[in-house]
Amino acid sequence: MIASRFQYYRPETLDEACQLYMRLQEAKKMPLYYGGGTEILTRARESAIRPDAVLDIKHIPECRRLEMAEDTIVFGAAVTLDEICRTNYWPLLSDAAGRVADHTTRCKITLGGHLAGTIPYREASLPFMIFARDAKITVQGPAGPRRIPLVQVYDGQLHLGSAEFVVDLSVPRSVRDYRGASVKTTRIDWVDYPLFTVTMVRDSSGVRAAFSGVLADPFTSASIDKILSGKADLSQRARESVAQMNPIIDDLHGSSAYRRFRLTTVISQLLQEIGE
């Protein structure tokens, strides 16, 4: 059970949420923005965190947007990974998000919580990282919402100011035109933390890839993209790109040597899949 008491708030507007957060902070209460709750509840259960208040942003209409318009696709921060998969507005994102945790949990995990949480894999961010030049994020802060390029606040970790929270992420509709694929590998189980996840797309200028579970945080790399877009045969490109990654995670799920081996096979498989 969760032993420590906390207050539950359900703000209905962006400003109300932010103001409430600041008031609680002033009153020396530790507040947390609350999405699906999968991390807050499980970590509070272990007494690893003891928030004084949670602010449930799932009932703010702007956070619940899930729309494909003529030129953009918008994913609200409080949309669940399962909703993203079921609507399937961006198949590449569905691929990456659809392998996070298990189905029951994906029905709870929200996109915003997934990016802001402490579990380091954040696989659903990989497609956005690949399209970093075009992806936008809306952040609500004390001065109101601002829509900015994703790269300004997200580099595998989310860097927000105090009292700020994610309202939505958006990408141009044209991201759907690229050929891409995402592969998650695990130690053995279908449902487990990843050994690593790789998402890859190809456009006229070449191959772009994003990785999770390899280094401490999800990442993209211009030099790796350059190797992947090169002319060498697929397995050589895979080997050379993996050689760029350091230090590779070594943990309960797999050693760094094994991750390196599997990365090499998965990268060449993905290159083939996207038509290289």
Added chain:
Amino acid sequence: MSTVGESVRRKEAPNKVTGRAKYNMDMQSPGTLFAELVTSPHAHARIRKIDTQNASKMGGVKAILTGDDVAFLCGEVLEDRPPLAKGKVRYFGEPVAMVVATSEADAILASLAIEVDYEMLGVVNSPLGGLEKNAPLVHERAGDYVKAKPPVSPESGTNIADLAKIRKGDMAQGWKSASVTVEARFSLPPIDHAAMETRSAKVEILHDGRVLVQSTTQAPFEVQKLLSKYFGIKQGKVVVETPLVGGAFGGKATVQLEVLAYLASKAVDGRLVQLVNSREQDLATSPVGTGLQALIKLGADEKGRLSAAELTFWMDAGAYTDSSPRMARAIAAECTGPYRVDNVSCDTYCVYTNHTYATAYRGFAHMPMTFCIERAMDKLAKQLHMDPLQIRQLNAIQPGDTTPTQVTLNLSRLGDLRACIERMETLLGWEPGKAPTHISGDLVRAIGVSCFWKTSSSPQNAISGAIITFNQEGSMNLATGAVEFGAGTKTTSAQILAERMDMSIDDVYIHSHVSTKVDPEHWKTVASLSTFMVGRAVLDAADDAIRQLKTLAAVILRCSPKDLAVSQGRVYIKDDPTMNVAFKDIVHGYQYPEGNSIGGQIMGRGTYIVRHLSPLNPEDGEGRPGPSWTVGCQAVEVELNQRDWTYRILRAATVIDAGRVINPKGARGMVMGGMCQGLGYASREAVRHDAEGHLLTNQLRTYKLMRVGEQPKYLVDFVETAQIDAPYGARAVGEHGVLGIPSALANALSAAAGIEIDQLPATPEMLWTLKTGGIL
């Protein structure tokens, strides 16, 4: 009307599948206090100081206990375990202090405020590590501990808690006859029971001196005896009740939380206190299944006939012995696997380590033991260029052969392993000598096989009982002391009763919980012995009831009791069934038309005590460990991807000599569940520690179990060689589905990958490492 051999629905099924069945923590009483444990974050450390001052001032706190408040040691065989750590901690998760508070939240918050100052000690992280020259000592003076139930032989100044020996035949002769030998080392991790329901206990000490216990135990009568012993209370005053249990697998046969809950209640004037394991505590604090290291040497003649077996097993007993000494003897007694070997030398060591202590796990250490033997058999077959099933068929133990403990076997005691192997060949469509098959690209398919045997290691005086009462309508109530944890024990007893009475099983009512106050003792619901022991007691009780029914009916029908038989709720004259009397007219006494009554209530009583068992001789192991054996053959088919070393498990098969199958669907389910558990252990489950002995797998996030959807196709078949002294010939089958599966999977993967898998779990990473040396 026949019930035995029919797939009857379990009595408790409708309530279980609709969520209405009640487990221990589903029943809550107002005014209950809550106990919470503070557990050790270190594997081995001296306790310098426990500061409870801040915690004791917190809201709702009623009492705080530490090791200083408890003056005795626990242990089923060897009394080596303080209920709360005293002086030092010996494993990650060991209880160090306990808070009792008015709410669960208050108890948890106070437990977080207790500060313990530790001084780190070196750790023993494996059994062989514990035997190294300068290994830290887990127990400084193990030789001084009280031996509650010998044999057990701890050696002070070492980490050896016990040694069980087998010496049979003449080893020199055995090696002389051997033209081929194999030698292999094995290393298998501990396993967790991971039952769906975590362990819990509730204790209340009444002012009249009675102690009321509700627990998730498989052994309510053992809880009663141990609480009586530890706390000097008359046994009759300790009442232990066990409702339906949500999976047990041996892990609930040990007594741990009950002792702590008693101490907690005692500290608060006997008020009702509940102590419930969180999943993390269930994984870290409560006992696990043993890990095992082994060195196996087998010798065989040029035809493949085994001539010598020299075996050393090192069990990972963990920090305390619990039932490990008994498991060491179980390993010793069956150390050759189900094969005839005339010359055997086996040493089984229980080694103390700084791991969570071990207790029974489905198969009582036979699963890891079988892994070592069955992998060695495949290595032997490979050397001899023999088919793996053929070498097993050739060496299969037969009536007239002797076991490692020198018991001479007959068909009734043993069953028919050769028939099981033959049936398996048919079931699989086995092609002898067939190499792994390339399917396409990088995919290779291979089948691995193994055989197993197991007897039930019970005390030589284990008892069981049954009481039958009748409802006026003529239906029966059956009381037994066996716990229902999902094995269908209660339904099986009801089937046996219905069969003997020749009545519908719908007219037999069971109660799903056990109370030591009203139910006749059944030793423990372990060792796959319930069908046999409870079944014998039920038959005895049924015969007792039938005798009474006939005696009364003979008066009414004016004949000799010998002229009578029972069927369909009536007692009738054998040669003229039209002359009969209904149960409903006699079970509560018979009333003559004019009003006079005779007879009174009919109640059947039945008992059983195991017979002819003897302890194993400490020098050579001679002795009789169990009433009978169950043998079987198993197989696993895999499809391996030789590019990335991932694999799929396609089929898993078991043929088991069940003696007589009492409930076919029930038995199949039981065997399939066993196979699933065995595949889990073989492929992913493992209790894992870091170099300092910290448990890394204390959540189901990291302790991985098979999930629904990951199961292969299961094939189950039975051979039926009656065990003459068992109810309707039924042999023990409860645990056995698990026994040979890990070795069969490792044999399949070893063949498919061209490597030797001598450790578990067999993850793709391990296959890759073995195949490539871990070099890209």
